[in-house]
Amino acid sequence: MLGKSTLLEMIQGKNRGILTDDSQRQAIAAAIAQLEDRNPTPRPLEAPGKLNGNWRLLYTTSQELLQIDRFPFLKLGQIYQYVQVEKSKIYNVAEVSGIPYLEGIVSVAAQFEPVSERRVKVIFQRGIVGLQRLINYRSVSHFIQEIEAGQKFKAIDFNITNREQKGWLDITYLDDDLRIGRGNEGNLFVLTKAE
Numbered sequence: 001m002l003g004k005s006t007l008l009e010m011i012q013g014k015n016r017g018i019l020t021d022d023s024q025r026q027a028i029a030a031a032i033a034q035l036e037d038r039n040p041t042p043r044p045l046e047a048p049g050k051l052n053g054n055w056r057l058l059y060t061t062s063q064e065l066l067q068i069d070r071f072p073f074l075k076l077g078q079i080y081q082y083v084q085v086e087k088s089k090i091y092n093v094a095e096v097s098g099i100p101y102l103e104g105i106v107s108v109a110a111q112f113e114p115v116s117e118r119r120v121k122v123i124f125q126r127g128i129v130g131l132q133r134l135i136n137y138r139s140v141s142h143f144i145q146e147i148e149a150g151q152k153f154k155a156i157d158f159n160i161t162n163r164e165q166k167g168w169l170d171i172t173y174l175d176d177d178l179r180i181g182r183g184n185e186g187n188l189f190v191l192t193k194a195e
Helices: 004-011 022-036 063-070 140-148
Strands: 053-060 075-084 089-097 104-114 119-131 156-159 166-174 178-183 188-193
Touching: 004 022, 004 053, 022 166, 022 178, 022 188, 053 063, 063 075, 075 140, 089 140, 104 140
Parallel strands: none
Antiparallel strands: 053 075, 053 188, 075 089, 089 104, 104 119, 119 156, 119 166, 166 178, 178 188
């Protein structure tokens, strides 16, 4: 029976999944499934103390996220997901680097609705794409505070009105510092609690 430390070793050095081949992805998926079978928090939406806060992405099978790294002159930095259970809000923030002084940010704000004890329906509401310098980006938590204060940014800052822009996420494992999720497109996400 593989444990949490084994999974973390398997995904270490894989650049969130960019540097994996098919056999590695299959082995990681098997390790994730074994860990999910021993989920210490079967009703994660009832555990806001564990679920709330800033999470950093360690591994994903989402090609949509990983392809950011394949654009010329762009390098995918850290990817965060900030969860606020009491407000039913999720903020996805990807840091992008490349040409010096042109570090960027790609962010999506979403509302979520519980569908079951571990599944949430996600409705995307706002997108922000811009340069970190122009939006005065310091940290994820500072950025979220500015969004919630109604700040408009010197960036591509737009409301998402297309009702087709939604999905769902199952939280299949949650402890004090590790979260695993499965999305509606079959993607896996492994995240760790960030500062």
